[in-house]
Amino acid sequence: MFSxxxxxxKSSYSNGEGGDCLEVADHVAAFVPVRDSRRTDGPVxxxxxxxxxxxxxxxxxxxxxxP
Numbered sequence: 001m002f003s004x005x006x007x008x009x010k011s012s013y014s015n016g017e018g019g020d021c022l023e024v025a026d027h028v029a030a031f032v033p034v035r036d037s038r039r040t041d042g043p044v045x046x047x048x049x050x051x052x053x054x055x056x057x058x059x060x061x062x063x064x065x066x067p
Contacts, residue, residue, distance in 0.1 A: 010037055 008023040021037035032052040034045045047055070058064050 006033070008035070008037075008040075 006025045006028065008025050011022050011024060023035050023037045023040075025033040031046045031048055034047065034052075036042055
């Protein structure tokens with residue numbers, strides 16, 4: 001999947017009590033890999049950098065609508 005050189009970091013918006021946690025790998029060319037921190041061997045979603053940046057801005061601004 002990814003080499004061991006990829007450094008994953010947990011989102012600062014993740015629940016610190018073991019709940020909804022996601023990890024992001026930085027410095028991967030052309031896309032941003034995202035995974036569930038509880039299932040590190042599970043699937044990885046890949047987002048284009050521009051799309052991920054827009055998503056992060058919307059989260060920080062509180063402009064996303066919930067379910």
